[in-house]
Amino acid sequence: MDPNVKNEFFEMFSKSVSKSYSDEDRKKLGLEPTPKREVHSQGPWKLYRYDSSKKSKHPPVLVIPSLINKNYTMDLLPGHSLMEVLVNSGLDVFIIDWGRPDASTGHIGMAHYIGKYLKRAVRQVKSITGAKKISLLGQCLGGTMAALYSAHPELKKDVDRLALLTAPLDFENSGMLSMWTDPASFDVVSLTSAVGPVVPADFFHSSFPLLNVRASLSKYKNLLEKIDIPEFKKIWQALDIWANDNVDFALQAFRDLIKLFYQENRIMREIFELEGEAVGIRNIDMPTLAVAARDDHVFNDNATRGIQKSKAADNGNLSYHVMTAGHVTVIVAHPVRNETFKLFQEFLTR
């Protein structure tokens, strides 16, 4: 092997293993290329608006990322960015950055995230743009939150259309995580009794590589085999930075995720308490796009297929697609990302 390539591999390998990426590495790669500005903030979360010179006739889009990781898989690299595609197609796009919860927000549960924070973000988007209704685009748990918002009889009045990307809704038999969190053996209150007001990212992220053992073990071998492909190298490193850039979880939100979603499957049972109403999957009736990933190791297709039980599916308002990709590769890998981008672009500009 060429000694230069070897050196490059060892440099990338050591940075990855020691998680010692610097801001310089991020800049060099060009992470988060689409320009945006902060337009609102409250506590740990912020609302950003992407810069756009075009004026759109379509409703503005609010992107709701997952609570588990940072949001920049949606805007990873130039040419590998769903945000870039949406902005270039003339849409007025806003994105939430949930930030890093601290002791002051440890008691904030899922219903608060949706009924207060998300509601406030929607209100801000409406007030800034003057739009009566907006579109919601939720990724992973952000999709779950968007779906619940769209299921509430009052809150849904703000929603023109709902776009879901690898969003789990039916948590029963939804993969390895649902097996691990079986209520018979997983007592979430005891397990988190000593973590303090926030669940440290390492607490749950340490188990993530076990969700896809083979991929985790062959990660560096793959890099070594394809290191001479510049595009691959770039995406590999960008994703590695993202995968190591983990955020803590507010204690109550974590407990709700395990208990209300995984163990009690409240969305499918229509008993999720939100702003004084019991809401569930049936209440979603607006035009909906759901994109699932066939090889998703975080949630299997049973989790995303939950949307097919909604009223939107009954009245022909649901467009459901399964892509041949994984949970994250669905928006970053070539060529599948282009198909995914096209689906969202067409749906939101229809």
Add this chain to the structure above:
Amino acid sequence: MFNFFNEELMKKMYDEWEKTMSTHLEKMVHDQGFVSEMAKAMASTMTGKAMASKAMDDSFSMMNLPSRTEMVKALQKLTDLEERLLDLTEKFDDFVAETKSARGAMQRSLDRIEEKLHTHQAGAEAPEQKSAKKGSKK
């Protein structure tokens, strides 16, 4: 002499290791019994740690010092207050907006009524003026 750093050999060894490891790990993470025991062991460790934290809190309390738990509670109360304040601000903004639009609607209705009154008055005055003119001719 045998070359320990032979790339091909290293690759083969890695592949073998990867195969063995992934087979065992896959089996392990899919084994409900193993997962359940792990969760239970972790829960008891955490419960122990929580008891230690509580003992620490109690000792602070005995010294009349605020514990970490109390400080966190105070911070969370502040978050709740901020939330309440934001809710009220939004409600007030909505009220002002609604009042403004109600006032606008009321003003428009009043304008219409006034306009109708004017038309009506003008209509009523016209025959009076006519008859007044006739009277003066006589």
